Amino acid sequence: MPDYKKDFPLLRDNQLVYLDNAATAQRPAKVLLAEQEFYEKYNANPLRGLYSLGLAATEQYESAREKVRDFIHAKSEREIIFTRNTTESINLVAYSYGLSNLKSGDEILVTIMEHHSNLLPWQMVAEKTGAKLVYLDCEQDGSLTDEAISNAIGEKTKFAAIGLVSNVLGRRNPVEKIIKMVHEKGGVVLVDAAQAVLHENVDVTAMDADFLAFSGHKMMAPMGIGVLYGKEALLEEMPPFLTGGEMIETVTRTGAVYAELPHKFEAGTVNGAGAAGLAAAIDYMNDIGMDTIQKREEKLTKMLFDGMDQIPYVHILGSSKPEEHGGILSFVIDGVHPHDIASILDDSQIAVRAGHHCAQPLLKHLGVMSSARVSLAFYNDEKDIERFLDCLASVRRRMGYGE
Structure with a gap:
């Protein structure tokens, strides 16, 4: 070898x-150097300054977004939102989509295998909206039977939050089958891909995921950079998760017009160096x-x-x-x-x-x-x-x- x-x-x-690679992966020198290089050569606030250094920082940041888009086979860079980690990505969907679209009587499907980061946000949404949290139980070997899946998905299933790979059992869930069935009921699906991105080719288009979340640190990139993928039509209709600098077009005494995707969801100074490191991690994986x-x-x-x-x-x-x-x-x-x-x-x-x-x-x-x-x-x-x-x-x- x-x-x-x-x-x-x-x-x-x-x-x-x-x-302990399921907790966090190690970083190759290529990633560490990319993060260092950003601060040594491009250290300006991305998306802000119109001077040469600021434009170079923005180019580094946006080129990383395009690299992520290609990595997960998304259709548009507008569908790629940079966050801090998987947890923040899922919370963004819970607050911006869940609280705005789910209501009493709706059902939110989760598996019993979910990491707390893909469970607690949906417990919160259920509590605040009156929706019901429905658990899809696995067998002792970690498998989800066709019968259990069919019994768990019904006419009231309006949202599902499913881990692609269990962080405890390593079992890959049949997310494609679940997505298809939930879509047939008119529901929306979020896939937690945190445990999968280092180990398999993740294709959001083939999977037909509505949302997909992962962390850079699980795939050899720096800590503090994460990704939320969302279908453009869904993201367009969602209110911002955080408000403040850079996520606006105009601000008046009484209100604001928000920026277009993806910047509507990236308030404040972004993690430019983390994005550069994430791009380098993708390059390293592609090289292997x-x-x-x-x-x-x-x-x-x-x-x-x-x-x-x-x-x-x-x-x-x-x-x-x-x-x-x-x-x-x-x-x-x-x-x-x-x-x-x-x-x-x-x-x-x-x-x-x-x-x-x-x-x-x-x-x-x-x-x-x-x-x-x-x-x-x-x-x-x-x-x-x-x-x-x-x-x-x-x-x-x-x-x-x-x-």
Whole structure:
């Protein structure tokens, strides 16, 4: 396998085994340099100054928008809104679309697998509008059955918020099928793609998503830059989420005329350097190729799954098929709290997640309070897996069980 770690300053010549990629990805040097270059060469307020430096900053910012548009196969750059992260993107839709369009008697569909960021905003909308929140439960393996989907979607389904990939189980949901069925009932669908953008080709046009949200930091870009895609017709009708500088055409004593898309939703000074870093991350991924990324991650996931499956007291949550985990394996160990698992692994410089993973309803549905989670990216390698498995096999012994 190629050694991609050499491209990442934090991983280069480092004993750290980083296996918390579902939380945030590492940044290649190309991304770090792009962010630095923005401040060194283009540091002016994008969209504001008409002098040369200001225009250059604007060009950097808007070219990043076009790169994102192409990356997710949107039809127009007017459909690409820069935000801080997935959470802000979803809240924008909840406040600007949800509160304006949903009413008492309507139903909002969510899966039991949703990250809290794609659940709490819809709980808020339901509470404020009188709409009903309807849960689509998964099976123990994380799958959504055709029967469950059909039973959950009805004439009152006016909105659905669905994660493309579960951050706990790594399972990819059949969003295309759900979108089609919700559209047939006259509803609108938001897709949370935070866990998918680093690992698969996301095509909003083929998917026919009405809204789609993701964070830059999940795909090797800087923290503090996120994306909301929305169909232009929907965005046009939505009121601004935030008001203030730059999102206006004119302001009088009594009111304002808002700017056209996409700037209507980008109030205040924008994250120009973050956008430059996001564009660089997209370039880096395109240079490697999504097919290469997927094949490498599939191979590593199978190696990881098979090794964990050989340890009798380790229990993997979700599917029994490694190809249905998307590089994410959440697990428990008999008699050992997940926090202790993470602490023992950390003693060996292995970083994994432990807790409820911002998905408490799912864990309760699965019958566990918390779990440890190991999550891969293409820049991991076989040595990372081997070190993890060796240490994992020693956890119970190091907890005093004598095994």
